Amino acid sequence: MTRGYDPGPRIAHAGGINIGTPDLERSLWFFRDLFGMEVTAEDDGVAYLRGYQEWDHHCLVLTQQDEAIINAYSFRVARPQDVELFHEQLTAEGLDVRVLPAGSETGRGEAIRFLIPGGGHPIELFHDMARPQPPAGLRSRLPGNSSRRRGLGVRRLDHLNVMTSPATINQAEAWLRESLGFRRREFLTLPQAPGLILASWLSVNSKLHDIAIGAAPNGQDAQFHHVAFAIENFHDMLTAADQLKDLDIQIDAGPGKHGIGQAMYLYLRDPGSGHRIELYSGGREFFEPDWEPIEWKADNPIGLTWYGDLPSVDPQTSSYVTTTPSAGLDLPHRRT
Known part of the structure; x- marks a missing residue:
């Protein structure tokens, strides 16, 4: 019955983010020394990092440049051929799709780049990624870990959170589901306008979200709210809050527990770029193939x-609701 069946191109998981930072050294201190992430490569004003339970070459790119913007939001696809298949699909939809050659990010294979219709966020899809061994001094005795746990103990990238204008969020959210295959897990609406989405949490696996999209308070498209990195447990979250406060790192919200998704959170700022970062732990998982999304009303705190x-x-x-901008289709000029 299923011989020869092809499900078509699919997203596997949130793959990475490229953060433009005016102060690369300060951002490196934050992610490498404080978060404990491993630097897998540095090259001409660009640094590549991963968590201690990630084997792919990187989930985070720090690019030194004058403007603090998000250069790219990346997702890994399920099969090597899915990069080309998505290219064909998106081109047929009328999107302007750029091909990024292998090595445009160190350790990564060929990718495609385009903007979310209705959102304007630059998305890159890739499959091939190097899996380097850590240096001998960083290796863990646990074979499931790519390196020893250090600093605040960032395990991996968890999700991306973006925003667009209230006028375009319904279009952008629907496109993520219909064209990229994300499934809506929970969503937020206004009691007086149930057809208007204020925020939606979408994933392609058992997580609450690989990407969330919300209505930007400033009314602008292509906005960035935060990127979340997973840590192991709630105790680690409280330890992180204690240390971050003592280091005078800006905390926007938390620690606390979300009702939506039920994960513990702590929102703070990368002191090198000013972008918002979330530390994230726990949360409900979604295994049901017939899951019906949960609707929340904005008047339910x-x-x-x-x-x-x-x-x-x-x-x-509020510093919690402010957003930062994203790049357009063309990659911005980096400072060397």
């Missing part, structure tokens, strides 16, 4: 925080 102080969402005073 426990969605944002089940316990912990509710973050300020006043756009005039």
Whole structure:
């Protein structure tokens, strides 16, 4: 019955993010020394990093440049041929798709780059990625770990969170589901306007989200809210909060527990770039093939925080709701 069946191109998981930072050394200190991530390569103003349970070459690229913008949001596809198949599909949809040759990011194979319709965020899809061994001094005795646990103990990249204008969020969210195959897990609407999505959490696996998309308070497209990195447990989250406070790192919200997804969170800022970073632990998993998305109403505060102080969402005073911009289709010029 299934002989010869091809499900078509599929996304496997959130693969990475390329962060533009005006202060590369400060960002490196933050992710390498404080978070404990392994630097797998450095080249001409660009650094590549991964968590201690990641074997792919990198999940994080830090690019030294004058403007603090997000250069790319990356996803790994399920099969090598899916890069080409997505290229064909997206071109047929009328998107402008750029081909990035192998090595455009160190350790990564050929990729394609395009903008989310209705969102404007630069997305890169890839499959091939090197899996380097760590240096002898960083190797773990646990064969499942790529390196020893260090610093605050970042295990891996968990998800990406982006925003676009309220006028285009429904289009962008629907496109992510219909064209890239993401499944809506939970979503947020206004009580007085149930057809308008305020935020949606989407994944292609058992997680709550590989990507979340929300309505930007500033009304602009192509906005970045945060990238989340997973740590092991709730105790680690509290230890991180204690150390970050003592180092005078800006904390935007938390520690607390989300009602949506039920993970523990802590939002802070990379001091080199000013972009928002989330430390993330736990959360509900979704295994049901017939899962019906949970709808939350914006007047229910426990969605944002089940316990912990509710973050300020006043756009005039809150640092939690501010966003930072993304690059366009062309990669920005980096500073060397």
